[in-house]
Amino acid sequence: MPHDLSHLDTALAAYPRATLLEGPTPIQKLSRLSRLPDMNGCNIYVKRDDLTGLGGGGNKLRKLEFLLGEALAEGADTLVTWGGFQSNHARLTAAVAAQQGLACELILTPSAVRSDEDFCHNGNVVLDALFGAMVHRLAPGAAPDVFAAQRVEKLRQQGKKPFVMPLGGSSPIGSLGYSACAAEILRQADALDVHFDRIIVPNGSAGTHSGLLAGVTLAHSSTQIAGYTVLANEDQAATTTLEKTRQVLQLLDPGATLADSSVSVNGSQRGDAYGAPTDAMLEAVRLLASHEGLLTDPVYGGKSFAGLLAAVRAGEYPAGSHLLFVMTGGLPGIFAYRSAFE
Numbered sequence: 159m160p161h162d163l164s165h166l167d168t169a170l171a172a173y174p175r176a177t178l179l180e181g182p183t184p185i186q187k188l189s190r191l192s193r194l195p196d197m198n199g200c201n202i203y204v205k206r207d208d209l210t211g212l213g214g215g216g217n218k219l220r221k222l223e224f225l226l227g228e229a230l231a232e233g234a235d236t237l238v239t240w241g242g243f244q245s246n247h248a249r250l251t252a253a254v255a256a257q258q259g260l261a262c263e264l265i266l267t268p269s270a271v272r273s274d275e276d277f278c279h280n281g282n283v284v285l286d287a288l289f290g291a292m293v294h295r296l297a298p299g300a301a302p303d304v305f306a307a308q309r310v311e312k313l314r315q316q317g318k319k320p321f322v323m324p325l326g327g328s329s330p331i332g333s334l335g336y337s338a339c340a341a342e343i344l345r346q347a348d349a350l351d352v353h354f355d356r357i358i359v360p361n362g363s364a365g366t367h368s369g370l371l372a373g374v375t376l377a378h379s380s381t382q383i384a385g386y387t388v389l390a391n392e393d394q395a396a397t398t399t400l401e402k403t404r405q406v407l408q409l410l411d412p413g414a415t416l417a418d419s420s421v422s423v424n425g426s427q428r429g430d431a432y433g434a435p436t437d438a439m440l441e442a443v444r445l446l447a448s449h450e451g452l453l454t455d456p457v458y459g460g461k462s463f464a465g466l467l468a469a470v471r472a473g474e475y476p477a478g479s480h481l482l483f484v485m486t487g488g489l490p491g492i493f494a495y496r497s498a499f500e
């Protein structure tokens with residue numbers, strides 16, 4: 159029986175949405191990787207959300223479809239957001255602003271663990287400048303949300319209409335982009351005649367995880383969503399994800415309920431800190447590149463794919479399971495982490 163997605167589709171259609179993707183992103187099976195003996199007979203697939211065209215692509219474009227919808231409905235002329243120096247969300251916000259003819263201000267914070275030349279000046283920051291964004295680099299310890307509030311005040315005094323997006327674009331509205339992605343995945347699963355037992359995602363600002371979980375919940379799908387946190391610790395990330403998922407459900411269907419136990423967040427791959435390389439991440443990035451020709455980033459995709467590999471190798475999934483890993487993009491990060499791969 160195909161999924162009945164009419165309820166989810168109708169709920170999503172109530173929110174203004176800009177089109178930033180070309181259409182559904184492909185789902186592909188990792189055939190060589192799945193055949194390795196230590197994959198224990200699991201069928202590993204990838205959802206190619208790195209294959210979104212604008213600005214180098216990545217998961218933030220799905221959130222930006224709804225955020226931009228909201229911004230344009232409000233008559234905004236300037237997009238404002240913040241993140242780390244290597245923020246993919248900042249880079250894609252700058253690309254969207256360029257495409258739309260809007261101004262863009264990015265507030266970027268230094269990393270506690272990386273201050274090398276490549277990290278500070280290569281990768282995403284090269285692209286932010288190409289897209290024409292105004293970049294504010296904060297000193298260590300400065301609060302980006304406080305700076306953003308001051309900046310917005312100034313822009314308003316100048317007669318501008320700024321639209322502010324939180325870290326990672328993960329407001330409840332932004333997260334709707336991944337509820338729409340859940341519908342897209344379930345349609346593709348029906349067409350492929352595959353039931354995905356589990357969808358595996360990185361969890362940073364939790365919008366990707368929360369949006370997907372809200373989506374499968376409303377579609378009454380038994381597919382589980384498993385997130386690997388790369389930013390907050392496991393307990394914090396689980397709490398944030400539960401709260402955020404409930405906020406997204408509130409937007410889509412105030413009557414919907416969510417059991418606490420449906421949130422699965424694993425902290426085993428985070429390592430010492432956000433953005434700190436781990437051996438398992440390096441192995442995962444290399445394995446995907448050398449066996450499938452696919453590129454994952456060191457901060458999100460590499461760590462969460464390492465978590466998938468560890469679980470499969472530990473026999474956590476029975477042979478014949480169907481696992482879907484969401485490739486979220488972030489390719490420029492590889493160049494910011496050149497020294498880690500040497």
Ligand SMILES: *Cc1c(COP(=O)(O)O)cnc(C)c1O
Pocket residue numbers: 216217218245246247326328360361362363364365366367455458459486487488
């Ligand atoms: C932001 C980001 C994520 C994490 O998504 P959240 O919604 O913030 O949890 C994963 N991968 C990449 C490449 C990202 O840029």
